[in-house]
Amino acid sequence: MINLRDRIIAGERAAIAKAITLVESSREEDINHSHELISALIKSPGHAIRVGFSGPPGVGKSTFIESFGSHIVNKNFKLGVLAIDPSSNFTGGSILGDKTRMSEISKNENTFIRSTPSRGSLGGIAVGTREAAIILDAAGYDYIFIETVGVGQSEITAANLVDIFTLIVGPGSGDELQGIKKGITEYADIFIVNKNDGDLASQASRTASDYKSALSFYNKDNNELETQVVLVSSIENKGMDEVLNSFNKIVEFNKSNNRFESRRENQLAYWLEEEVRNKILLQLSKENGIPGLIENEVQRIISGETGFYSASKTIIDTFLGKK
């Protein structure tokens, strides 16, 4: 493990790749190794800014990352991309095609691009995404982009992974505007309105101003930066400087009033809670935990022996009692 850690810190491509495989693995011994590795890596953090890209499927997330990513690497930054690909099919296999939209940046020496099948896991991200970001950070990448599968409420989990959370939207109808609920705006730092090109250009700029005025209804408190709205065209490379400026603005602002650090602290709390919750659930369901406990109580509720809330209490008591 020490060897692998050193190789990661030295930025060795193959070592980073193997480490990500390790943190994604479902094999018992790999899980143990990965815990060891992550604990070691976390002691030598890098300086990466982590950015999440969410948005509905088909809106052009990968294409934007291709275009904006080129912009970033041309400024000599090192860029890591973790793309969570939604396309898993009924047999469990998957086709990871995001990279077909990232042909320019994937060639670049200063990038590391990894696709992961979502496997229907929670939060628009995959098992191990948080850890993969830690690995890339330790390896010295300046920016880490996390592209989520982009569906549903669960994106909030992804938002809890990053310093900047971005929503990419297309030139859209009013329906999409209704989607901006308080919940999401709390998480999104930037709205990027894509496809400001060709036939859609005028619609895109209209959409951007619609978003701006819609967002103005949600007052943020005084020490919060207002949500940014940027108009871009991935295929014509328009608006890329504005996006980068917005990123810098957000980071500077948040660092100036301690929000940057407190956000990371809150995220740590979130993940610790997640970890504990998952481990407890695992203990309840697995053979080495208390086998059949939940199933038992369900049967008892059905047969009228107990009620729903007392069943829940029994489970918790049994569990705590066992510990």
Add this chain to the structure above:
Amino acid sequence: MKKDKSKRLSDWEKKFSKEVKIETSKQFFHETDEGININPLYTKEDLLGYTFNDIQTLPGEWPYTRGPKASMYTNRPWTVRQYAGFSTAEESNKFYRKNLEAGQMGLSVAFDLPTHRGYDSDDELVMGDVGKAGVAIDSVEDMKILFDGIPLDKMSVSMTMNGAVLPVLAAFIVAGEEQGLDRKVLSGTIQNDILKEFMVRNTYIYPPEPSMRLVADIIEYTAKEMPKFNSISISGYHMQEAGANNVQELAFTLADGMEYVRAALSKGLAVDDFAPRLSFFFAIGTDFFMEIAKLRAARTLWAKIMQDFGATNEKSLTLRTHCQTSGVSLTEKDPYNNIVRTSYEALSAVLGGTQSLHTNSFDEAIALPTEFSSRIARNTQLILQNETGVTNTVDPLAGSYFVEKLTEDICSAAWKIIEEVEEFGGMTKAVAAGMPKLSIEESATKKQAKIDSGKQVVVGVNKYKNPKEPKIDVLVIDNEKVREDQIKKITTLKIERDSKILEGHLSRITEAAKNNSGNLLALSIEAMRARGTVGEVSKALEDAFGRHYATNVGVSGVYGKFFEKDEKFMEIQNKIDTFEKENGRRPRVLIVKMGQDGHDRGAKIVATSFADLGFDIDMGPLFQSPKDVAKDAIENDVHAIGVSTLAAGHRTLVPELMKSLNAIDKNNKIIVFVGGVVPEQDYQFLYDNNVSAIFGPGTSILVSAEEVIKLISKKH
């Protein structure tokens, strides 16, 4: 005594039912790939109730179902036009001259992939592709050698060129000029059909919209300046090759045609000014009657379409077509069978009334044709013309209950798709949205599944296998030598020309492209005359338009459906599940195309069906270099890389890939396998370069998947 008709029909039905042991003949039909039901019997009643096909009409009469001309082959048989290109202009020239002496009447040029994609032979990016699958043309100098001693005023020349269509056509025009010929006398055809490139063949350069402008500029220029030249050959061929069924091929091709007509109209031309110079190109596969009916249906529908565009000139209304026998129907196994397949396909094309024909050589599933195999291919047509008597009667199958009904059925099925495309807003929009591409890929995967599951028989491949496979000689190309020679020629060219003058021409091209002004073909002629290269003119356009990158990844789930409860299929799935349990993740395979070869049907089918089996599949972008592939493979920590090769690039690209993999991680355990067209002679070479497995054309997906999981499991 005569029985009445319905009594006779019910008697037949009874006999039929008894013979086949099925209750009624209505339950006994064959469903084609197109979804058309073929009945065991057709009668006079099947000639009634048609919308499109008017069986009363005659050849040379609207809607030209029976042929564009009244006399057809009775006056002059179809043109034997063999498509070929051999690495260098010198060799190709020698080959053309020999063929012309041997009775060929037109010639057809195959270009190498770098030329198609607008790269000069000295570009690092195309290292493995120069001189593969066709002739390398970098400048007017190469074009002059290509046609040396061939009078371009007498010989019609067909050029398969779409991406780099401007510099190549310009070089042809200048070569004619320097033979002392006015461009007005040049005759021939340029393929110039960019829309199908976005659907299937992928030898495009620029995005769809600016690409359509190039098409329009060429139609405009040739309509005014080159009255004997066909400005476009609207091609369904590559769609069928990529797995489209006949109805899709027909519908998307005609819909493409409509889009080109609109593009030309937008240049202010009148429809009859250019429509007579539009020509078509279809594939002829092994479904004998279907192919005949397809050509009849094509003429019928095109006449209707052009009438709707307001055409009145008979030449605008008639669809004239070149045909080529199907390459994808050829097999690597028992290759002499391909001579027989090609013969039947050729007969189909002729009975359908084609204007010219290319018959494939039997070794084309493996390599470029040899002198021997191309002689047999040419003679297949000469025997049809001279020995069989098929030229004595125009449209001899007219009036056949079956063929007429099939013609009508294809017309109405194709028309439905055309209407769908129109609803999309035409083909450029449909293509940009990926609609035709996806439906073709779905057909292709179905077809592969039918063959792999034995539902469709391919003789010598999945049935009646030859226990003693014959060894055949194939042409080997020394790509390094070709590349060196081309580089020398480019270097000399660049020393001798006046770069100042050329730069002016090139910047005028970029400007005209940006401002949507001027005619880009006229400007390209200036640049090529000033000894610009194909790469330089293409770059000047790219500076304005950008390069296009394809993104689509295929349809999953289609292949798996054919194998529900199939034992072999489940066995492989189980092996993959076991692998996952033991290794903590699924076997992960990167499927790539390297170099400039854009034929991705095979790669897509393998990718989607492997995913259906349970693999995690990484799809690489098209046109990757070996170095890009190695980076991609290492970063995603794949267990294996599958290299799809169809254009002979593997000899250079695979060793290069191995080198790059080791450069990033010398301890990597990545397995490399190769699939596609690999001549037997190359097998040992690839094994020596640490390739673990090679899967030739016709390999069942199940066989390759099983081998791959076995190889991966052994190392992990």
